[in-house]
Amino acid sequence: MQNNTFYNEVLTDHNLHPVHKHHLEGANFSLEGVNPSCGDDIVLSLKVEDGKIVDGAYEGDGCAISQASADMMLDLVIGKSKDEAQRLADIFLRMIKGTVTEEEMEELEEASILSDVSHMPARVKCAVLGWHTMQEMLEEV
Amino acid sequence: MTEKDKLIRKEFPILKNRNVIYLDNAATSQKPPCVIEAANQYYSMHNANPLRGLYELSVDATDAYENARKTVADFIGAARPEEIVFTRNASESLNLIAYSYARTFLKEGDEIICTIAEHHSNMLPWQQAAKATGAKLTYLYCEKDGTLTPEMLEEIISEKTKLVAVTQISNVFGRLNDIKGFAKVAHANGALLVADGAQSVPHVPVDVQDLDCDFMAFSGHKMFAPMGIGALYAKYDLLEKMPPFLFGGEMIEYVTTEGATYAEVPHKFEAGTVNVGGAVGLAEAIRFMQRFGWETITKREDELTAYAMEKMKEYPYVHVIGSDDPKEHHGILTFKLDGVHPHDIAAIFDEHGIAVRAGHHCAQPLMKYLGTLSTTRASLAFYNNKEDIDAFIETLMEIRKEMGYAE
Numbered sequence A: 001m002q003n004n005t006f007y008n009e010v011l012t013d014h015n016l017h018p019v020h021k022h023h024l025e026g027a028n029f030s031l032e033g034v035n036p037s038c039g040d041d042i043v044l045s046l047k048v049e050d051g052k053i054v055d056g057a058y059e060g061d062g063c064a065i066s067q068a069s070a071d072m073m074l075d076l077v078i079g080k081s082k083d084e085a086q087r088l089a090d091i092f093l094r095m096i097k098g099t100v101t102e103e104e105m106e107e108l109e110e111a112s113i114l115s116d117v118s119h120m121p122a123r124v125k126c127a128v129l130g131w132h133t134m135q136e137m138l139e140e141v
Numbered sequence B: 001m002t003e004k005d006k007l008i009r010k011e012f013p014i015l016k017n018r019n020v021i022y023l024d025n026a027a028t029s030q031k032p033p034c035v036i037e038a039a040n041q042y043y044s045m046h047n048a049n050p051l052r053g054l055y056e057l058s059v060d061a062t063d064a065y066e067n068a069r070k071t072v073a074d075f076i077g078a079a080r081p082e083e084i085v086f087t088r089n090a091s092e093s094l095n096l097i098a099y100s101y102a103r104t105f106l107k108e109g110d111e112i113i114c115t116i117a118e119h120h121s122n123m124l125p126w127q128q129a130a131k132a133t134g135a136k137l138t139y140l141y142c143e144k145d146g147t148l149t150p151e152m153l154e155e156i157i158s159e160k161t162k163l164v165a166v167t168q169i170s171n172v173f174g175r176l177n178d179i180k181g182f183a184k185v186a187h188a189n190g191a192l193l194v195a196d197g198a199q200s201v202p203h204v205p206v207d208v209q210d211l212d213c214d215f216m217a218f219s220g221h222k223m224f225a226p227m228g229i230g231a232l233y234a235k236y237d238l239l240e241k242m243p244p245f246l247f248g249g250e251m252i253e254y255v256t257t258e259g260a261t262y263a264e265v266p267h268k269f270e271a272g273t274v275n276v277g278g279a280v281g282l283a284e285a286i287r288f289m290q291r292f293g294w295e296t297i298t299k300r301e302d303e304l305t306a307y308a309m310e311k312m313k314e315y316p317y318v319h320v321i322g323s324d325d326p327k328e329h330h331g332i333l334t335f336k337l338d339g340v341h342p343h344d345i346a347a348i349f350d351e352h353g354i355a356v357r358a359g360h361h362c363a364q365p366l367m368k369y370l371g372t373l374s375t376t377r378a379s380l381a382f383y384n385n386k387e388d389i390d391a392f393i394e395t396l397m398e399i400r401k402e403m404g405y406a407e
């Protein structure tokens, strides 16, 4: 079998052993994100205090890309300010559109492994589901 | 590859040009050169606007179109060519029945029955027609393995039922439904039977007179013909009493500022300039299938389905939806793979050059009934061969490992 699969170990690990997939006690923001065409469905929860994301989690179902992407996103944004999280979300979404610099991509840490999705139009919605949901939610904060 | 495989493969250049193992035939089939050439020939030699010109070319175009209608009529055993209305696809054919027949002849208190296993195209038109007329839409539930019998219809049908819509072959289960039996039950209760032939006409011999269905819808593109041409079969007396569906050119006899009298069946249902290139392509696709013959087509599809199912059964993480009997699948293998989402399954198949379908297969109510959001589907045509299945199985057994499972 060829080994140039998009489903590398980082991605499959986040999918099979997510760190942040659980119910979040004491969350003060919660929003559902859905991709009706593929059935990806997550509920993202954040605990935001003084403009800082102190904790976060997600629950739901979906393909490996949607699940791993949400898990990596939470790895990245927990502990960051709301504005910083928004900035990272903007970088991630531009990465998926293919308009991002190397330096910016580095800021995404593990989440940068999803950059190939920019060549996989069918999977864009899966990769951005968590990020879009977070963006929408933080606008309300 | 056997000699026969090679011979058949030669008819489908895309399978070589794109180096793809194509297992999404229930979505659309590939096209042989004879079909492409027939459309080409029409546009190179005979093209004019048919049915209206008084010059030779237009007469040529008219002949090409009407000959195609005859070929289609003969292929499905219609009593006369006028019983075939050309449409864009099965969806348009079903909408034609819903708009023209159901909205005219159904009223409040009437009932439409369709099965839960229907493709959205044989469900939404009935939902809308029910809303528009005040008729009630009732669902006939299949068993979880897709079984649907005329006896099950018998239990819920009543004298209120005016229309029953059933697919002949489900695009999820691949099961062949007893349309003749359903038609009998429908008729005994004063209802008409609509058969969705989108998956059956390409894969099994269909004789509408023997089935005694009142309507049958199908698409050319799933049976080696170009996209954009499909057909509705309806019994002649029904077409006569049904009002036009779309209005405009070529469907009229005489027009005044107040109104019009309509052209004869079937032209009154074919408003505007028609798709002659598509119709000619469809007729050629039928001749193409006839050159191989049903025996070759069904035998190959059955053998490959049986071979694939046998291998799938050996792998404990795979669950094929529907019957355990390959003969009840007609090349359609919808399955779940434990722990892996269908979109990831399809993506990994794609990485290995294999095209399969993932999702709800345009049957969301059925998926919900089966307790799943989506599934993966491999669907065969007679140009597939044993090597395709071997590659499919080999990849299938790798997917869980690629997704990080130990086995």
Ligand SMILES: Cc1ncc(COP(=O)(O)O)c(C=O)c1O
Pocket (backbone or CB within 6 Å): B026, B027, B089, B090, B091, B092, B119, B121, B122, B167, B169, B170, B171, B196, B198, B199, B219, B362
């Ligand atoms: C059973 C069934 N009915 C109807 C359709 C609709 O066909 P089309 O999209 O060509 O109108 C399909 C195709 O996907 C089908 O499988």
